[in-house]
Amino acid sequence: MGAPAGSARSRRDRRTGDARPPSRSGRADRAGGAGVPRLIGAARWLRPHPALAPLGWLYLAAAQAHHALYDRGWRRPRRVSRPVVSVGNLTVGGSGKTPAVAWLASALARRGFAVGIVSRGYGRRRDGGTLVAGREGRAVASVRDAGDEPVWLARTARAHAVVVARDRRRGAELAIELGCEVILLDDGFQHRRLHRDLDLLLLDARRPFGEGRPLPAGTLREPPAALLRAGLLVLTGAPEPLARRPAFLDHPELPEPLRDLLAAVPRDRRPPVTAAALVPVAVRLPDGGVRDPSWLTGRPVVAVSGIARPERFARTLERLGADLREHLAWPDHHWFTEADAERIAAAADAAGGPLVITTSKDAVRWPEKAPAPAVLEVEMRCGAERSVLELVERAVSRAGAR
DSSP states (O other), X not given: OOOOTTXXXXXXXXXXXXXXXXXXXXXXXXXXXXXXXXXXXXXXXXXXXXXXXXXXXXXXXXXXXXXXXXXXXXXXXXXXXXXXXXXXXXXXXXXOHHHHXXXXXXXXXXXXXXXXXXXXXXXXXXXXXXXXXXXXXXXXXXXXXXXXXXXXXXXXXXXXXXXXXXXHHHHHHHHHHTTOSEEEEETOXXXXXXXXXXXXXXXXXSOTTTTSOBTTTSSBSSOGGGGGGOSEEEEESXXXXXXXXXXXXXXXXXXXXXXXXXXXXXXXXXOOEEEOEEEEEEEEOXXXXXXXXXXXXXXXXXXXXXXXXHHHHHHHHHHTTOEEEEEEEOOTTOOOOHHHHHHHHHHHHHTTXXXXXXXXXXHTTOOTTSOOOEXXXXXXXXXXXXXXXXXXXXXXXXXXXX
16 A cells, blocks of 8 residues: 555654644544544444343343353363363453453462463454464464464463463363463353352443343343352452552442442352452553653554453543544454555544554554554553462462362
């Protein structure tokens, strides 16, 4: 594709971030301005809608029937020879599940455990069966074969191995063969076929149960009361004071829907609750440089994302003080095309040639012909990390004593 008008100066600006402030009368303002992602393609209609409530109740009935088979002992989960800890959620997308897996894997690795991560590999382009996506901090499979999240985990988490498998038990067994001592299931809360020694359940701190409706009318994968299967609840996207709390949260500190649900549960059946937040830690520039997130203050940017909650990415950039000129938002796990690359380049030039910035998950799927992006790196932070790890280690120790 030939370079749009804007020329060498625009291209140089996107590499360095030193763009001249363009006119504020560009397309970004017409699209709704900063903080209002311009939804592209399926992202415009892949949204929960109350009109789909009849389908939602059918989905919920099927989910409840499936889980009842295990809750009543009519089906039994299969065990593997090493402890298994699941990280999952009640709703689809946007709870910070994959960063939480990276955080927990790295924290356990610092305590001397050889951690294996098992992921389904949602969204991968080639169904290669069970495969190894990462070993010792590096990816050993392509993003098309493994999926974006496993490749991101392979590069980010301090995991001994990252395995992709539709059959989680088979994936766990492969990780054990590779020398893993603890297995982390990425998005495993609803996967009942494999026995777990502990379930960590992530809930959005602002809307723990989403819209309160099951898929596809809402975002719930099963009823809110299912959280009682978990051994720990983690409120993600929590306000900073809660996320910094060094201890588990008290009942009055919980968001109202969660507080009301747990109030009807005997104290000895309530899982402990902690809070966490995704914190920006670095900006990786197209030229290989690394900057503190504060470097974005006052800099014009065009944001590009293919994640479940693009508005959160926009809010993060705005809190950092970035001058958000445009935000192109595709659906979660979207595979960028050549046409998408052209659209990104055109949006950047229309906005005056500022820095293009994306998320670390989107960076692993970035289209070759698009302007090279800066990448905003984030990490999960939890003030009660010590208490969480002690809980996990107790579960691991109990499993090892079987």
